[in-house]
Amino acid sequence: MAALRTATWRAMAAISLIATVLLSTAMAATTAEPLSLRDAIQAALRGNPELRNFAWDFKAQDGLAAQAAVRPNPQLDFQAEDFLGTGQSRGFTGAEFSLSLSQTLELGDKRRRRIGLADEQRRLIEAERSIRQLDVVAEVARRFIAVAADQQRSALAERAVQLATATRDEVQKRVDAARSPLAEASRAGIQLARARLDQQ
Numbered sequence: 277m278a279a280l281r282t283a284t285w286r287a288m289a290a291i292s293l294i295a296t297v298l299l300s301t302a303m304a305a306t307t308a309e310p311l312s313l314r315d316a317i318q319a320a321l322r323g324n325p326e327l328r329n330f331a332w333d334f335k336a337q338d339g340l341a342a343q344a345a346v347r348p349n350p351q352l353d354f355q356a357e358d359f360l361g362t363g364q365s366r367g368f369t370g371a372e373f374s375l376s377l378s379q380t381l382e383l384g385d386k387r388r389r390r391i392g393l394a395d396e397q398r399r400l401i402e403a404e405r406s407i408r409q410l411d412v413v414a415e416v417a418r419r420f421i422a423v424a425a426d427q428q429r430s431a432l433a434e435r436a437v438q439l440a441t442a443t444r445d446e447v448q449k450r451v452d453a454a455r456s457p458l459a460e461a462s463r464a465g466i467q468l469a470r471a472r473l474d475q476q
Contacts, residue, residue, distance in 0.1 A: 316416050316420050327408060344394040
C-alpha cells in the first residue's frame with residue numbers, strides 16, 4: 277500500500293512539474309519580445325555544444341605547446357648485477373652497481389620546429405572553430421529567414437481572409453438589397469473558403 281502511495285505521489289509530482297514547465301513556457305512565449313537575427317545568432321553561438329568544446333581543444337593544445345617548448349629531461353639510470361647469489365657471491369658481496377646520467381642534446385632547430393608545429397596546430401583549431409562558427413551563423417540565418425518568411429505568409433493569409441470576409445459581407449449586402457445576383461455571393465463565399473484554406 278505504501279508503494280502505491282509513493283508511486284501516486286511521484287506521478288502527481290511529475291504531472292505538476294510538467295504543468296509548471298508548460299505554463300511558464302507558454303507565459304514566456306506570450307510575453308517575449310521579438311527575436312532579432314543578431315540575438316538569435318548570439319544565442320546560438322553561446323549555446324552550441326560543439327563551439328564550447330573548442331575551449332577544451334585550445335587548453336589541450338596549450339598543454340602540447342608548453343610541452344613542445346621544454347627541453348628533453350636528463351635521465352638517471354641505476355643497475356645492479358651479480359647480487360643475491362650463492363657461495364662467495366652471497367648477498368651484495370660480489371655485486372656490481374652502475375649509475376649513469378644521460379642528456380639528449382638536440383641538434384639543429386628541433387625544439388623551435390616542435391614549437392612551430394604546436395603553434396600551427398593551434399591555428400588549425402582556430403580555423404576549424406571559425407568555420408564551425410560560420411556554419412552556425414549561416415544555419416541560424418537560414419532558419420531565421422525561413423521563419424520570417426513563414427510569419428509573413430501567415431500574416432498575408434490572415435489579411436487575405438479579412439479581405440475575403442469583408443468582400444463576402446459587402447456582396448451579401450448587395451445581394452440582400454437585390455442589386456447583385458446570388459451567384460456573386462456564392463463566388464465571394466468560395467473566395468473566402470479558399471483564403472481560409474490557404475491560411476492553414
